[in-house]
Amino acid sequence: MERQLTTSPVPAESGEIWLVMDSRSIGGIENHVFILADELRRHGLNAVVVLMADYGSSPNINRMKRLNLPYRLCQNTQDFLRQLKAHPPLLLHSHGYKAGIICRLLGRWYGCKVVSTFHSGDLGRGRVRWYSLIDLATAFLGRRIAVSRAIARRLPPPVTVIANFVSLPPRAAVQPKPAFRVGFVGRLSHEKGPDLFCSLAALHPRAEFHVYGDGPMRSALEADYLGHVEFHGFCADMSEVWPQIDLLCITSRAEGLPLAALEAMANGIPVCSFAIGGLGELITHGDNGWLLPAGDLNAMSQALHEWQQLPTAEYRRRQQCARETIRQHYTPETALPQIIAVYQRALGPQASRLHG
Structure with missing residues (x-):
């Protein structure tokens, strides 16, 4: 029996744009899809989020209900078909x-016309790696969007590079002087490098280290770094968290363009990161954050020392630069016209049906 759940009725209209994902939890891709769906609908396009499989109780459903986004929930791939x-x-x-x-x-x-956004800078391991390789091998079958130039280089041309984007909060969650609270936001899995983040804690006793996220490495990390790092688990509403962070550290081994970095900077929080994926395009070293050689923990540790020594005026300048970077380059106003243009190219003569 077909199961279809919606926050509001989804009629069988030919003008629907399905934003399709296979998801068990909320992460960067899910947040991007929700923002995109909301913005497309604001621009008059009939966007519908489609979950390809029903994994039972899902925070995604609750999130879409809160946002009043129409969606389709499929039981499995056969139901999606x-x-x-x-x-x-x-x-x-x-x-x-x-x-x-x-x-x-x-x-x-x-x-059916297809556009695919490629988010991940990590091919993964085991079964995930095989899926990733098949994903790349079949990329030519649809229009391609990459969230960073590094990802675009792996794909067959032409590829449109459109960075992830976030809405700019009306007021930044800035502090007049840093309290030395360092944050990690993301999935606690190998590619995100939470172990590298935690290893910095013992070197910086003056700073507080906070981890926001969940994943397969959590239990081991909590056992190894008890007393050095505070683990908060998954946070559904990061708007309450950003005021508690003075610096975001990204210690990933591979990345696309993490929404956590964009959200932090939109809230006036500088980012200290390895130069991977789209982060090299987002961060200007010494201006809106720190950009360090990939995997170089010594360099990141030195950057944390530098951050702790910053005069208040310089810290505030970097807060303002971080927020201004987002305002100029990473908002829906910048990205939506580019995404809609890709839709129009994919649809060709049918592009006029985008707006009903």
Whole structure:
């Protein structure tokens, strides 16, 4: 039996744009899709979030209800195919490797136009690596958006590079003087490097180290760094967290363009990061943050010492620069016209149907 849940009725309209993902939890891709869906609808496009599988209780459903976003919940891939045939959309826009592979193959078979956004700078390991390689091998079957130039270089041309984006808060969560609170925000898994972040804590006893996120490495990290790092778990509403962070550290081994970095900077929080993925384009060393050689913990430790020595006036300048970077280059006003232009190129003569 087909199961379809929506915050409001989703009619079988030919002008629907399906934002498709396969998701068990909320992370960077999910937050990006929710922001994108909301902004597309504000611009008059009939965007619908489609979850390809039902994994039971999901924070994604609650988040979409709070945002009043229309969505389709599929039981599995077969149910996704049934809904695709029953309510053919105008366009499929996939996010993540599994959604990308399936949408492009089904789109080619059923004649549906497909756009895929490639978010991840990490090929992964084991089964995830195989999915990632198939994702790259089938990329030519749809229009391609990459969130960073580094990811774009792995894809067949032409590729449109469109950075992730966030809404600029009306007021930045800035502090007049840093309290030396260092934050890590993300999944506690190998590619995100939470172990590298935690290893910095013992070297900086004057600073507080806070981890916001969950994942397979959490138990081991809590056992190893008890007393040095405070673990807060997954936080559904980061707006309450940003005022508690003075510096965001990104110690990932691979990245695309993490939304955590954009959200931090939008709130006036400088970012200290390895130069990986799109972070090298986002961060200007010594201006809105610190950009360090990939994997160089000694350099990051030195940057933390420098941060702790900053005069208040210089710290405030970097806060302002971080926020201004987002305002100029990483808001919906910058990204939406580019995304809609990709949709128009994918649809060709049908582009006029985007707005109903």
